[in-house]
Amino acid sequence: MKHILNTLIIGSLIAATASSCTAKFEDINSEPYRPGDLSADDYALGSAMNNLAGCVVSSDVNTAQFTDCLMGGPLGGYFADSNANWKATISFFNATDDWTRVFLKSDKVLPVLFSNLSVVEVVSQNTSNPVPLAIAQIIKVAAMHRVADTYGPIPYSKIGADGSITTPYDSEEMVYNKFFEELNSAIAVLNEHPNDRLTATADYIYQGDIQKWIRFANSLKLRLAMRIVNAAPDKAREMAEAAVDPQFGGVIEQNADNAAWTYFSGSVNNPLFVAKEYNHEGSKTGGDTHVAADIIAYMNGYDDPRREKYFVKSEWTGIDYVGMRRSAKVPELKTIGRKYSGINLSPNSPLYWMNAAEVSFLRAEAEAVYGFNMGGEAKTFYENGIRLSFEQWQADGVDEYLAKETKKSISYVDPNEGINSYDKELTNITVKWDESATPEQKQERIIIQKWIANWLLGNEAWADYRRTGYPHLLPATEEGNKSGGVVDSNRGARRMPYPVAEYNDNAENIEYAVNTYLGGRDDMSRDLWWAKKK
Incomplete structure (x- = not known):
C-alpha cells in the first residue's frame, strides 16, 4: 500500500514539475537509456535530479539572465549591461521588483527545487537507497546559498514541498548552520556508500560518481566556511578544517572533478550564451551583456594569457581587449558596440558551479590570512590555483605569469570618447607570491587571482567582494548611480531587496x-x- 501511494505521489509530482527550470528530461536523455528502458523510480529519479541540477546556475535562460548576467555578473565585476534602452537596472541600483525578486519569487527556482527534492525523497524511500537524497541535499545547498547570499535572511528551514516562501524567515547564521548540517549529513551518507552509483541518466554533473560528489560537497563546505570567517571565525575554522580532512573524502584538487553542467547540444544551449546575445543591434561582440571594464583592466595589467580564452576581441584599432564600465552611461551598440570585447562562450560551453582553482585559493586564504590548517602551505595553494586555472582554460605561459613582479597600469580608457574612463590605479598588487607581505596584502593577492580564475561565476565574485573588499572595482559614475543616495558608489550594492x-x-x-x-x-x-x- 505504501509503495502504491508513493508511486502515485511520484506521478503527481512529475506532472507538477514537467515545466521545469532545466531542459526537458526527454531531450537530454540519450541512448541507450530510453525512457522505456527505465523503471518508474529510475525515470522519476532521472527527471528530478536533472531538474534539481538546473536550479543551481539556472538552465532557464530568462532566469539565468537576471541572476547571473544582470546581477551577479555586473556586481562581481565580470559583466556590464549594454542595452542603452534600460533605465532601471541592478547596475544602476534602481532596479524594479521584477528584476530583483527572481531568486525568491521565480517559479523556475524554489518551486522546482523543493518539489523535485520531494520526488527524490520518495524514490529514496521506495528503493531504500539514501544516496540520491544525499546528492539532492548537496544540490539544494549549492542552489540555496546563492539565494541567501543575495538577500540575507530568507525562508529556509520551514519551506515545504511546493517551495512556497510564505513561512518565517531564518537569520543568515541559522541558514548557514543548516547548510553545514545538511552537507555534513550528505557527506556522511555518501562516505558510507562510496561504491554506489546513480542511475546513468540521473547525473549530468558527475555521471553518478559518488567520490566526486563527496569532493564537491566538501569543497562547497569550504566555500561556505570561508564566507562566514569574519562573522563566526570559530565555526568557520571547524568547518574549513573538516572539509579538507582526507578522512571525510577530501576536496576538489584537479579539473577532472570540477562541478559543471556539461550537457548542451542541439536545441539545448548554455543559457548565458543565449542571454548575452539578446538585442545585439549588429554588434559582433554581444548584445545585452558585454565584458566589464574591471576584469579586463586587471588582466591587461597582468598581460594575462587567459584573455583570449575568456573574451572576444574588440574591433578598436590597436586594442584587443577593452571592457565596458559598469554602473555608468551605457553606449549605443549600433554605433560603438564593436569597440567593446564580448564574452567568449559557445552554445556548448560548460555551466560551471565550482572549479579546482577556487578550492586551492580558498585553502591559500584560509592558511595565509586566518591561520587555518589546510594541509599545506599558502604559497603552494596560491600557485597551484593559478596553474589549475591555466590548465582549465588551456592557456599557455603559466610559469612566466607566476614569476611576474611587475605589472602595467590597471586603470581604464573608454573607447566611447573617454566618457567613462578611470585613470586611477585599482591596485599595486602583482602576481608573484610574496611571503613577506602582510596578511592583508596576501588576501588581496589571493582574491584577485581567485576572481580571475572564477570567471563567469559572478555571484561568487560578488560575495567575495562584499566579504573582503577585493578586488578593488571601478566605482559607479555619478550618472550610473540612480539609487538616490542609498547605495555608496564605491561599495556598490550589498544585497537585493525582498520581493x-x-x-x-x-x-x-x-x-x-x-x-x-x-x-x-x-x-x-x-x-x-x-x-x-x-
Missing part, C-alpha cells in the same frame, strides 16, 4: 525579518551578516 509580494503575502514574517535582522531597512545598502569585515 514586493512578500509584503502582501507574508507581511508578518518579512517585517519581523527586516526589523530584527536588517535594522529596519530593506534596501541595497545593507551589509549581510557575513560581509562585515573587521
Whole structure:
C-alpha cells in the first residue's frame, strides 16, 4: 500500500514539475537509456535530479539572465549591461521588483527545487537507497546559498514541498548552520556508500560518481566556511578544517572533478550564451551583456594569457581587449558596440558551479590570512590555483605569469570618447607570491587571482567582494548611480531587496525579518551578516 501511494505521489509530482527550470528530461536523455528502458523510480529519479541540477546556475535562460548576467555578473565585476534602452537596472541600483525578486519569487527556482527534492525523497524511500537524497541535499545547498547570499535572511528551514516562501524567515547564521548540517549529513551518507552509483541518466554533473560528489560537497563546505570567517571565525575554522580532512573524502584538487553542467547540444544551449546575445543591434561582440571594464583592466595589467580564452576581441584599432564600465552611461551598440570585447562562450560551453582553482585559493586564504590548517602551505595553494586555472582554460605561459613582479597600469580608457574612463590605479598588487607581505596584502593577492580564475561565476565574485573588499572595482559614475543616495558608489550594492509580494503575502514574517535582522531597512545598502569585515 505504501509503495502504491508513493508511486502515485511520484506521478503527481512529475506532472507538477514537467515545466521545469532545466531542459526537458526527454531531450537530454540519450541512448541507450530510453525512457522505456527505465523503471518508474529510475525515470522519476532521472527527471528530478536533472531538474534539481538546473536550479543551481539556472538552465532557464530568462532566469539565468537576471541572476547571473544582470546581477551577479555586473556586481562581481565580470559583466556590464549594454542595452542603452534600460533605465532601471541592478547596475544602476534602481532596479524594479521584477528584476530583483527572481531568486525568491521565480517559479523556475524554489518551486522546482523543493518539489523535485520531494520526488527524490520518495524514490529514496521506495528503493531504500539514501544516496540520491544525499546528492539532492548537496544540490539544494549549492542552489540555496546563492539565494541567501543575495538577500540575507530568507525562508529556509520551514519551506515545504511546493517551495512556497510564505513561512518565517531564518537569520543568515541559522541558514548557514543548516547548510553545514545538511552537507555534513550528505557527506556522511555518501562516505558510507562510496561504491554506489546513480542511475546513468540521473547525473549530468558527475555521471553518478559518488567520490566526486563527496569532493564537491566538501569543497562547497569550504566555500561556505570561508564566507562566514569574519562573522563566526570559530565555526568557520571547524568547518574549513573538516572539509579538507582526507578522512571525510577530501576536496576538489584537479579539473577532472570540477562541478559543471556539461550537457548542451542541439536545441539545448548554455543559457548565458543565449542571454548575452539578446538585442545585439549588429554588434559582433554581444548584445545585452558585454565584458566589464574591471576584469579586463586587471588582466591587461597582468598581460594575462587567459584573455583570449575568456573574451572576444574588440574591433578598436590597436586594442584587443577593452571592457565596458559598469554602473555608468551605457553606449549605443549600433554605433560603438564593436569597440567593446564580448564574452567568449559557445552554445556548448560548460555551466560551471565550482572549479579546482577556487578550492586551492580558498585553502591559500584560509592558511595565509586566518591561520587555518589546510594541509599545506599558502604559497603552494596560491600557485597551484593559478596553474589549475591555466590548465582549465588551456592557456599557455603559466610559469612566466607566476614569476611576474611587475605589472602595467590597471586603470581604464573608454573607447566611447573617454566618457567613462578611470585613470586611477585599482591596485599595486602583482602576481608573484610574496611571503613577506602582510596578511592583508596576501588576501588581496589571493582574491584577485581567485576572481580571475572564477570567471563567469559572478555571484561568487560578488560575495567575495562584499566579504573582503577585493578586488578593488571601478566605482559607479555619478550618472550610473540612480539609487538616490542609498547605495555608496564605491561599495556598490550589498544585497537585493525582498520581493514586493512578500509584503502582501507574508507581511508578518518579512517585517519581523527586516526589523530584527536588517535594522529596519530593506534596501541595497545593507551589509549581510557575513560581509562585515573587521
